[in-house]
Amino acid sequence: MTDYKNLKLIATSNPHIRGSETTRSIMLDVIIAMCPALIWAIIYFGVEALLLTAVSVIGCVVFEGLYRKLMHKPQSIDDLSAVVTGMLLAFVCPATTPLWMILIGDFFAIIVVKQLFGGIGKNFLNPALAGRAALLASYAGAMTTWLPAGTKAAIGGGMPVDVVSAATPLAYLKTGDLEGLKQIASVGDMFLGKVGGSMGEVSALMLLIGGLYLIWRKVINWQTPVAYIATVAVLTVLFPKAGGAEYMLYSIFGGGLFLGAFFMATDYATSPVTKKGQLIYGIGCGLFTVFIRYFGSYNEGVCYSIMVMNCCTALIDKYTKPVRFGVVKSDKKEAAAK
Amino acid sequence: MNLGKQFKDGMLTQNPVLVQVLGMCSTMAITTSFFNGIGMGVAVTIILTLSNVIISAMRKIIPDKIRIAMFIVVIAGFVTCVDLSIQAFLPDLANSLGVFIPLIVVNCIILGRAEAFSYKNGMVASFFDGIFQGIGYTWVLLAMCIIREFLGGGTFGGGVLGAVNEAGQHVGIQIFPADYGIGMLTLPVGGFLVLAALIAAMQWALARPKKDKEESK
Numbered sequence: 001m002t003d004y005k006n007l008k009l010i011a012t013s014n015p016h017i018r019g020s021e022t023t024r025s026i027m028l029d030v031i032i033a034m035c036p037a038l039i040w041a042i043i044y045f046g047v048e049a050l051l052l053t054a055v056s057v058i059g060c061v062v063f064e065g066l067y068r069k070l071m072h073k074p075q076s077i078d079d080l081s082a083v084v085t086g087m088l089l090a091f092v093c094p095a096t097t098p099l100w101m102i103l104i105g106d107f108f109a110i111i112v113v114k115q116l117f118g119g120i121g122k123n124f125l126n127p128a129l130a131g132r133a134a135l136l137a138s139y140a141g142a143m144t145t146w147l148p149a150g151t152k153a154a155i156g157g158g159m160p161v162d163v164v165s166a167a168t169p170l171a172y173l174k175t176g177d178l179e180g181l182k183q184i185a186s187v188g189d190m191f192l193g194k195v196g197g198s199m200g201e202v203s204a205l206m207l208l209i210g211g212l213y214l215i216w217r218k219v220i221n222w223q224t225p226v227a228y229i230a231t232v233a234v235l236t237v238l239f240p241k242a243g244g245a246e247y248m249l250y251s252i253f254g255g256g257l258f259l260g261a262f263f264m265a266t267d268y269a270t271s272p273v274t275k276k277g278q279l280i281y282g283i284g285c286g287l288f289t290v291f292i293r294y295f296g297s298y299n300e301g302v303c304y305s306i307m308v309m310n311c312c313t314a315l316i317d318k319y320t321k322p323v324r325f326g327v328v329k330s331d332k333k334e335a336a337a338k
Numbered sequence: 339m340n341l342g343k344q345f346k347d348g349m350l351t352q353n354p355v356l357v358q359v360l361g362m363c364s365t366m367a368i369t370t371s372f373f374n375g376i377g378m379g380v381a382v383t384i385i386l387t388l389s390n391v392i393i394s395a396m397r398k399i400i401p402d403k404i405r406i407a408m409f410i411v412v413i414a415g416f417v418t419c420v421d422l423s424i425q426a427f428l429p430d431l432a433n434s435l436g437v438f439i440p441l442i443v444v445n446c447i448i449l450g451r452a453e454a455f456s457y458k459n460g461m462v463a464s465f466f467d468g469i470f471q472g473i474g475y476t477w478v479l480l481a482m483c484i485i486r487e488f489l490g491g492g493t494f495g496g497g498v499l500g501a502v503n504e505a506g507q508h509v510g511i512q513i514f515p516a517d518y519g520i521g522m523l524t525l526p527v528g529g530f531l532v533l534a535a536l537i538a539a540m541q542w543a544l545a546r547p548k549k550d551k552e553e554s555k
Contacts, residue, residue, distance in 0.1 A: 104520060112531070138521040 023120065027080035029219045033210035034087050034263065040193050040203040045095035046152030049199050053090040055099045059106035060086035067115045081120045085109055088128035091200025091259060092303065093135065094146055095153040101139055105131035121269045125310045129264055129303050136303075146196040149184060168196045169254040170299040176241030181250060190253035201256040211262030223278035224271060224285075225261040231286025232257060241294070257289065260302035270310040277313075277320035284309045341466060348470030355478040355533075356540040360446040364438050365479060366529035370490075372510065373497020375476070375483035377431040381424065381439060383472025385416045386448050387465060394456040394464035409452040414443045430507060434497070447475060478536065485532050490524035491516050 041049040064082040068075050076082075089105050109131030114123045136143045147153060148166035159165060169190060172181035185195045193203025201207070214220045233252050240247035251257075256264075265271060265285050272281050285305045292301025347353075354360050361382075368374045389412050393400075400408045421439045425432045432439065442448065451471055456464035487496050493510030503509050522528050 100518070134520075134522055137525060137527070138519075138523075140521075 023079040023081065026219055027084050029214060029217050030084050030263070031080065031087065033213045033219075034084075034091070034200070036206035036209045037091065037200045037203060037259070038087070040206045041091075041095065041199045044193060044202065045147065045199060046155075048153035048155050049090075049095050051155065052093070052095065052097060052099065052102060052199065053087055056090040056102045056106055057083050057086035059103045060089070060110050063107055063110040064115065067111055068119075071115075073119070076119055079120060082110060085114070085127045085131075088126075088200075088263060089131045091263075092128060092132045092198050092256060094143065094197075095199045096145060096147060096159055097135075097142060101135060101142060104138070105135045108134040123269055124313075125307055126264050126267050126270050129307050129310075132303055133307065149189075149194055149196050166196055168299070169250060170197075170293070173241070173247070173250060173254060174293065174299050178242040178247060178250070187246065187249045187253065190250060195254070197254075198256060198259075201259040204253040204258045207258035207262055211258065214262065214266070220262070220266040221275060221278055223275050224265050224282040227279045227282025228261040228265055228285045228289075229257060231283045232289055235286065235290040239294075251290075251293070255293075255300045256302040260285070260289075260306055264302075265306050265309070270313055272313050272316045272320060274317070274320045274322060277316045280316050280320065281309050281313065284312060344463070344466055345470050348467070348472075348474040349477070350474075350540070351544065352471075353474045353478065353540070354447045354450075354471050355475055356537050358447075358450065359537075360450050361475065362446075362533075364441065364445060365482065365533065366526055368435055368438050369479055369482040369486055369529060369532075370524050371434070371487055371496035372480070372483050372494070372499075373431065373508070374434055375479040376498070377424070377428070377435060378438065379472070379476025379479045381420050381435075382442060382445065382447065382475055383469065385413065385420055385442055386451060386472045386475075387468030388416050389413045389448055390451060390456040390464040390468035391461055393452045394459060394461045397457050400457075405457065406449070406453075409449055409457075410443065413448050413452070417443045430497075447471065481536060482529070482532050486523045486528055488513065489520050490522075490528060491519040 038049070038053060041053075060082040061077050065075065065077045067073075068077070086106060089109055090102060093102060093105070109127035112134075113125050113130040114120070114127045117123045132143075145159065145165045146168050147159070148163065151160065151163050154160040166184075169181055169185055172178070172184075189195055191204050193206065195202055211220075211225060215222050215225075229252055233248055236251040237245055237248040261282075265282065272278050285302075288305030288308050289301040292298060292304055296304075298304070350357075352358060355362075355365055364378060364382075368378050389409075392412050393409055396408070396412075417440060420442070421432075424435075424439060451467060455467045459467070484494065487493055487510065491510075492514040493512055493516070495508070496510035497508055499508055499511050501509055520528075523532065
């Protein structure tokens with residue numbers, strides 16, 4: 001007898017043109033796009049950066065695989081989304097993060113934020129950012145201990161012997177000490193990534209290369225990152241804490257703005273569907289980033305601003321829903337209400 | 339009157355925290371150390387039992403329209419007694435629970451049981467209902483305290499066991515170094531996460547026997 005229950009019959013209306021894109025191919029593109037930043041992190045922070053990324057990726061994949069197996073759900077590790085989450089989580093942590101700590105972040109990202117809400121595509125927060133937020137709330141000390149520019153992390157995590165942690169450019173931006181900041185890094189240094197900070201966020205150049213690759217491959221739309229970075233640029237050039245246009249350049253190259261704009265805010269499951277929605281979402285992220293950097297207690301606002309906007313995504317989607325084809329103007333309001 | 343069923347309701351099937359989801363405010367706020375959990379649980383159990391009995395005794399003379407006000411008066415009376423007793427005999431507990439003892443007045447569990455049970459049932463049944471529901475509340479509180487305290491700071495039995503610090507309070511038995519503890523779990527968000535995990539585990543456990551029966555048919 002035919003097993004109708006497990007027979008996969010796909011009934012759709014024509015035309016039957018299929019794209020070659022799959023979740024796996026998209027995630028593979030994202031991984032490729034992250035490679036420049038990873039290479040820079042290894043050059044700049046030492047082999048520990050690679051070790052941390054590898055542990056994080058393995059952790060994410062193992063947690064995802066175990067959860068799907070224990071819950072008797074279809075296995076999903078081969079779509080590579082767990083690999084992307086693992087890489088991103090390592091990218092937003094300091095290179096000195098102990099390896100056991102990143103595993104706790106992996107657990108929170110994959111199990112609590114992603115799988116408990118139903119797995120890929122159903123999470124309402126970006127898992128990697130939620131993992132970072134959990135780590136920051138739990139281990140504020142270790143998560144805000146930064147290597148001084150130009151020093152390598154010790155193997156196995158933690159600060160190397162004889163090295164004292166240093167403030168990142170963001171700390172100078174917070175206090176408006178532009179002169180002090182110029183002494184530790186020029187704008188060029190910031191762009192290239194010769195500054196202290198989270199592992200994958202330091203080099204704006206490498207992230208830009210990866211981001212442009214994603215836009216060229218049509219994996220992401222330009223709306224979100226451009227709206228995001230432009231909002232931060234406009235706000236910081238209009239209301240700088242010190243200096244002028246220079247403060248703006250330091251602000252957009254500093255911290256995780258490029259990483260957040262290209263890799264975090266563009267996550268499919270947690271960002272709006274329409275292009276108009278993506279613009280609004282990007283602007284919202286930019287506003288919150290600047291607000292937190294200026295008025296909040298943290299130096300960096302990228303992580304929380306994207307998480308706040310993640311929560312607004314459903315609302316944005318609701319109000320930017322395009323009107324159905326064939327609906328005349330007077331009916332538009334009704335159609336939008338539906 | 340069915341003692342066995344009442345007991346099972348209080349512990350599991352109608353557990354005030356895990357199934358009725360009542361008394362959330364205190365559950366989230368005070369479940370950070372073992373000592374708090376026991377103190378709060380016992381206080382609520384005593385107040386719940388006494389108010390259940392009194393309200394059950396007065397149920398025939400309380401006018402229907404002002405019953406909620408009457409319940410609150412009775413409950414507030416007992417809460418005041420317990421609050422003053424704790425301040426007198428257990429000042430440490432009074433300090434660490436703070437405003438949450440007086441807030442038992444508006445704890446939904448007590449008002450909820452008054453409305454749902456003791457207003458409709460006899461005094462003996464109401465007495466046991468108070469005890470079983472109170473113990474049901476206490477065990478969930480203790481479970482949350484133990485989980486949050488252990489994962490959050492690596493200790494067990496904070497406030498009751500272990501070495502004494504400068505402030506004269508027991509710090510609990512250190513099982514693993516506090517540096518490794520997931521500090522987030524001692525924050526309010528940790529309360530929500532642990533409670534959600536417990537509710538999920540409870541639903542899973544309650545659904546299991548039924549499923550087995552259905553499958554065997």
